[in-house]
Amino acid sequence: MLGLRKKPFSGGIHPRGHKELTENTAIVSSEEPRRVCLSLQQRNGVVLRSHVNVGDTIVKGQLVASGPNDMCVPLHAPINGVVEAIQPHVSAHPSGLKTNTLMIKGNGDPTWGIPHVPCDTSKLTPEEIIQRVLDAGIVGLGGAGFPSGLKLRFARQKGVKTLLLNGGECEPYLTCDDRLMREKAAEIAEGAALMVRAIGCEQAIIAIEDNKPDSISTMQSAVADRPNLSVQIVPSLYPMGSERHLIKAVTGHTVPPGQLSTEIGILVHNVATAQAVFEAVRYQRPLIRRVMTISGGALEQPTNLIVAMGTLVSDLIARCGGLKMEAARLVAGGPMMGQVLPSPFVPIDKSIGGILALSADEIRAEQSHDCVRCGRCVNACPMGLMPFQMAAHSRVSDLDGARHFGLDNCLLCGACSYVCPSRIPLVQYFQHARSSLNASRTMERKSAHARQLTEARQARLMREAEAKKAAKAARSKTRKRPARTPRKKADSTDSTPTSN
Amino acid sequence: MVQFTPVAGPHTHGGTSTTHLMFLVIAALVPATVFGLYLFGINAVIVLLACVSSAVLFEYIGLKLLGKSTHSALDGSAILTGWLLALSLPPSTPWWIAVSGVFFAIVIGKTVFGGLGQNPFNPAMLGRVMLLICFPVELTDWRLPNPPQQGADGLLLGEQWLSTNAIDGVSAATPLSQLTGALPSLSELTTGHHAGSLGETSALLILLGGLFLIWRGIIHWRIPATLLLSIAIPAAISHAIAPESFGSASAHVLSGGAMLAAFFIATDMVTSPTSPKGQILFGIGCGVLIWLIRTFGSYPEGVAFAVLIMNATTPVIDHYLKPAVFGQPNRFSL
Numbered sequence A: 001m002l003g004l005r006k007k008p009f010s011g012g013i014h015p016r017g018h019k020e021l022t023e024n025t026a027i028v029s030s031e032e033p034r035r036v037c038l039s040l041q042q043r044n045g046v047v048l049r050s051h052v053n054v055g056d057t058i059v060k061g062q063l064v065a066s067g068p069n070d071m072c073v074p075l076h077a078p079i080n081g082v083v084e085a086i087q088p089h090v091s092a093h094p095s096g097l098k099t100n101t102l103m104i105k106g107n108g109d110p111t112w113g114i115p116h117v118p119c120d121t122s123k124l125t126p127e128e129i130i131q132r133v134l135d136a137g138i139v140g141l142g143g144a145g146f147p148s149g150l151k152l153r154f155a156r157q158k159g160v161k162t163l164l165l166n167g168g169e170c171e172p173y174l175t176c177d178d179r180l181m182r183e184k185a186a187e188i189a190e191g192a193a194l195m196v197r198a199i200g201c202e203q204a205i206i207a208i209e210d211n212k213p214d215s216i217s218t219m220q221s222a223v224a225d226r227p228n229l230s231v232q233i234v235p236s237l238y239p240m241g242s243e244r245h246l247i248k249a250v251t252g253h254t255v256p257p258g259q260l261s262t263e264i265g266i267l268v269h270n271v272a273t274a275q276a277v278f279e280a281v282r283y284q285r286p287l288i289r290r291v292m293t294i295s296g297g298a299l300e301q302p303t304n305l306i307v308a309m310g311t312l313v314s315d316l317i318a319r320c321g322g323l324k325m326e327a328a329r330l331v332a333g334g335p336m337m338g339q340v341l342p343s344p345f346v347p348i349d350k351s352i353g354g355i356l357a358l359s360a361d362e363i364r365a366e367q368s369h370d371c372v373r374c375g376r377c378v379n380a381c382p383m384g385l386m387p388f389q390m391a392a393h394s395r396v397s398d399l400d401g402a403r404h405f406g407l408d409n410c411l412l413c414g415a416c417s418y419v420c421p422s423r424i425p426l427v428q429y430f431q432h433a434r435s436s437l438n439a440s441r442t443m444e445r446k447s448a449h450a451r452q453l454t455e456a457r458q459a460r461l462m463r464e465a466e467a468k469k470a471a472k473a474a475r476s477k478t479r480k481r482p483a484r485t486p487r488k489k490a491d492s493t494d495s496t497p498t499s500n
Numbered sequence B: 001m002v003q004f005t006p007v008a009g010p011h012t013h014g015g016t017s018t019t020h021l022m023f024l025v026i027a028a029l030v031p032a033t034v035f036g037l038y039l040f041g042i043n044a045v046i047v048l049l050a051c052v053s054s055a056v057l058f059e060y061i062g063l064k065l066l067g068k069s070t071h072s073a074l075d076g077s078a079i080l081t082g083w084l085l086a087l088s089l090p091p092s093t094p095w096w097i098a099v100s101g102v103f104f105a106i107v108i109g110k111t112v113f114g115g116l117g118q119n120p121f122n123p124a125m126l127g128r129v130m131l132l133i134c135f136p137v138e139l140t141d142w143r144l145p146n147p148p149q150q151g152a153d154g155l156l157l158g159e160q161w162l163s164t165n166a167i168d169g170v171s172a173a174t175p176l177s178q179l180t181g182a183l184p185s186l187s188e189l190t191t192g193h194h195a196g197s198l199g200e201t202s203a204l205l206i207l208l209g210g211l212f213l214i215w216r217g218i219i220h221w222r223i224p225a226t227l228l229l230s231i232a233i234p235a236a237i238s239h240a241i242a243p244e245s246f247g248s249a250s251a252h253v254l255s256g257g258a259m260l261a262a263f264f265i266a267t268d269m270v271t272s273p274t275s276p277k278g279q280i281l282f283g284i285g286c287g288v289l290i291w292l293i294r295t296f297g298s299y300p301e302g303v304a305f306a307v308l309i310m311n312a313t314t315p316v317i318d319h320y321l322k323p324a325v326f327g328q329p330n331r332f333s334l
């Protein structure tokens, strides 16, 4: 039983935390950036339409771009200033894709352009709360980047019973959620209560890993007088932040593969999202900044910063005292699942939770060797897959084989690569296999579509031919018939007239 | 140099390497080995050194032939193969027989299949079986241990202890060949003061090494536990029914290579299954086969054959006995 409580799911690892770099210093609000770059292209590829032109003066909090539907969250100006240019600029996409970007030059004035007076949230209907969340442009701050308002609306429709707030923060280095819970516990609790009302569910559980005792005690006192909120301690085990694993650890239920958590009546949101929801609903403030962990062994002064959207990574590094040694890699997100930044001039967007400047010692990049079939990856995999088999099949592009061993269920969490003694870049293989699988699925869809079109065309042709034949037959019939009928008719008419 | 090209995560690593694992296994073998050398003397030292050094040499040649980096010759896997083979040989084995066993283990058992990780069979056991078939006399020439005695003027080293010549010396029966006859006492079996191969005499020291590996997470308890249980259970049942014709459970588990097989040979990471269910099946298979071969086969010791037979099933086990996918209700995915 003790063992069961210690490990709520099989697999998982305990990576070195490195959280001590930032967990004991308060969140710092950085001064207004001199310039921000807002990419008009969203993570899902949709391009937003800009409402401002080059040369326009804009104020902090003003709506500057929006998309065609609710799947695209609107973009607001994070600073006061002038639109300098709208031009392609490197984005956080790992390939360094250049996207059309609003370049805004700031004037250093930190006041909001539009006053945001607190409102009485108790008067709002659930739909109004959801609309405010959508209007504020809030996306999941845990990294998924899905519009939070839509998730709330969906959960309401599905009749979700429990809101789970993810305060797990299982990625090494990152402490921004931890600090946020310690410093803004009341706001998170209020945000959670608002979300509970928006969904119409029974309760919200805030799940916190046991390696954050201060967060636990602060959150516990913040929810003490709210009967429908509670705090639950979960063991620290990577990847506890994964939705499915958090649900298992908190409720004991599992979400069947291929299904969403809403199927079993649970919605998961990040604690930082709850805080953003609070600001959006109470003050109608758009999401224009977030708390981020700027850390890593190569950084002079690792800090948790409040960062305006669109701030360049290079500015953030400068803000943290610059690099004290050569960084081997700049990573957006945590070291387990984060992505390599293609350039230091990438602007921050809403779903980046941290920037790491990692030294060569931390990365421990090493030559990979042949798989020794040691099975450590199998033991580490939180999904119960066989990573080494998946990799062996992926490597030779045997995608069906890779799927047989679980490719479709892979979280790309990297636990397997972390423990592999042969340093096999397993996740790299899986990403590759996934993208070729997606490509072939798209191809299949396309060819199925083409086949449908051809079939439709053939069917149409056939129908037309049939119709023609039928028409011809009918015509010939009619022709025959006229030939006959007239005869008959003629007969009859003939007969009649003759009879007449 | 900052690297800006996309690389998949994780951007950190736990730090274990194959070499690290292999040397931890070797470290776990050291107590039992040193004890074996102490018991059996100079020729045992020669056998061990010959095995280990020739293993590295053959591995080097093999890597050269495969066109791989020859640095891997010292990654510990070849040393471990040589070491395990040495431990499974009679201490009086002539060094050149040992070396030919290593040749078979490394070159035929590993290089031919494509090197470390590709070999389906445990190389050390393959070498052991080949030697048993080619040199049956030398490979069953068991000696009673002859440890140095405390004499009047310092340590007294027996003639047999000092001998490098395989011919002289007194042959003795191993506990296994007389499983039903006069057995060494339990304490003799545990502490290793009985005839046997170089490293499989002291069950206690092997057990300690194995527990160390389990504690460090190098091996999992599944294979050793199921293997030993599957020897013990049939042995206990048959012994209870007919004590005069079947050995007891403790005799089976503590003698011969059972302990060594359970903790160090069947757990070889390359040739054993990786999924929990597969490992349990593998352990049971090895244990039952060892007992069957010992009891009904024509060889007194069945470890090498049992492990090799189960090795052959590993790919099938790994293909069908996958772990349960997280969240999936049905546990078997055949």
Ligand code: SF4
Binding pocket: A370, A371, A372, A373, A374, A375, A376, A377, A378, A387, A388, A416, A419, A420, A421, A422, A423, A424, A426
């Ligand atoms: S951990 Fe690495 S070496 Fe071991 S089985 Fe998995 S992929 Fe192979």
Ligand code: SF4
Binding pocket: A380, A381, A382, A383, A384, A385, A386, A387, A409, A410, A411, A412, A413, A414, A415, A416, A417, A426, A427, A430
């Ligand atoms: S990346 Fe995929 S295969 Fe590897 S541990 Fe995570 S879920 Fe398992």
